[in-house]
Amino acid sequence: MALTDGTPIWFELTTADPQAAAGFYEALLGWTTAPSPMTEHGGYIVATAPDGDRIAGIMAPPPGAPPSGGWSLYFLASDIAATVAKAAELGGKTVFGPMDIPHVGRFAVIVDSQGIPFSVMQPDGEDTARPFKQMPGALGHGVWIELATPDPDGAFAFYGGLFGWTKAGAMPMDEMGEYAFLGAGDARPGAVMSSTLTRAPQHWNMYFLAADIDAAIATAEKGGGQLIQGPDQIPGGDYSANIVDPAGHQIGLVGPRKGVAQ
Numbered sequence: 175m176a177l178t179d180g181t182p183i184w185f186e187l188t189t190a191d192p193q194a195a196a197g198f199y200e201a202l203l204g205w206t207t208a209p210s211p212m213t214e215h216g217g218y219i220v221a222t223a224p225d226g227d228r229i230a231g232i233m234a235p236p237p238g239a240p241p242s243g244g245w246s247l248y249f250l251a252s253d254i255a256a257t258v259a260k261a262a263e264l265g266g267k268t269v270f271g272p273m274d275i276p277h278v279g280r281f282a283v284i285v286d287s288q289g290i291p292f293s294v295m296q297p298d299g300e301d302t303a304r305p306f307k308q309m310p311g312a313l314g315h316g317v318w319i320e321l322a323t324p325d326p327d328g329a330f331a332f333y334g335g336l337f338g339w340t341k342a343g344a345m346p347m348d349e350m351g352e353y354a355f356l357g358a359g360d361a362r363p364g365a366v367m368s369s370t371l372t373r374a375p376q377h378w379n380m381y382f383l384a385a386d387i388d389a390a391i392a393t394a395e396k397g398g399g400q401l402i403q404g405p406d407q408i409p410g411g412d413y414s415a416n417i418v419d420p421a422g423h424q425i426g427l428v429g430p431r432k433g434v435a436q
Contacts, residue, residue: 177250179257180337180358182306182316183295184248185230185380189421192219192232198397198419202390202427203314203382205229223314229305244423246283247319247378249337251294254280257336258294261286264335272296287332288323290376306363317428318381318414319356319364322374326354326366345409347372379416381426387413390427394419405431 177183189195196207196219203223210218210231219232235243251257258268261284269291271282279297286292307315323329333339333356342357351371356364369376384390387405394417395401402424404415415427 177304178358179250179252180333180339180363181250182247182319182363182380183250183297183303184293185305185316186246186248186293187230187232187423188235188243188246189232189419189423190234190243191421192217192234195232195419195421196221198394198399199230199232201397202393202399203384205314207232223305223312225312225314227305227307227315228303229314229316243421244377245380245425246291246293247380248281248293248295251296254282254294254296257296258282258284260336261332264332266332266336286323287328288325288376290321290323290378292378308361308363313383313385315383316380317383318426320379320381320426321364321366322369322372322376322379323366324368324370324376326351326368329366330354341366375424377424379424379426381414381428384427384429386432387415387427387429388431390429391415391417 187195199205200207205221207219207221210220220228221230223229254272265287266284269283269285272280274280279295281293281295283291283293305316308317321329330341340357342355342362344352344354346352351368354366355362391401398420399417402416402418405413408414412428412430416424418424
């Protein structure tokens with residue numbers, strides 16, 4: 175099945191100690207990590223899910239970049255020049271690129287109309303990574319994305335104009351506003367919420383599927399991470415949680431509770 179523009183096609187962690195991070199996420203999500211086979215990519219580490227799909231990259235901050243690092247999200251752009259131009263028309267700004275990555279594709283880093291960064295990628299050829307799978311058993315894959323923004327309506331206008339996304343219903347959260355679902359055709363890849371009302375940091379967050387949410391949290395804590403939210407039950411019966419890894423980088427987890435009284 176062909177991927178459409180706006181599909182998450184890569185996750186990337188920039189961190190001071192990529193090798194330590196690789197070990198942490200191998201234990202947490204069952205990933206296998208290895209140096210990129212393309213030597214021109216330097217010390218880039220590629221993470222692979224248990225089913226063999228490439229999921230994410232782990233790298234040190236490039237020279238001149240802020241040392242803080244963190245997770246970033248790449249969306250598919252079949253025509254990156256047109257996507258960059260459209261983002262500017264909608265009030266966004268390209269802060270890096272477009273730039274070629276040998277044997278991978280062409281990418282750019284954009285900040286949206288609220289100043290929140292994300293990346294877009296126009297892949298070379300048809301060997302596109304599929305790290306995002308909303309299906310049972312896709313362990314280690316991204317299964318949900320979540321935007322915390324000061325202006326949810328403005329975000330829907332921006333990403334709707336850029337990728338054709340719509341607001342596909344919402345779940346009330348009382349004094350925290352609403353949790354508004356993203357519609358991408360028949361798909362529901364994620365949601366948008368108010369960073370102001372929820373007091374969440376303004377950013378794109380991503381959730382990965384774990385076999386057992388409680389076991390994953392325990393693994394994270396044993397490895398030096400910290401639980402910052404959850405586990406909370408979500409529609410469908412699974413649970414979600416947010417952790418920070420030993421370097422302080424936030425990531426979301428989704429999965430069932432096994433061996434715990436409900």
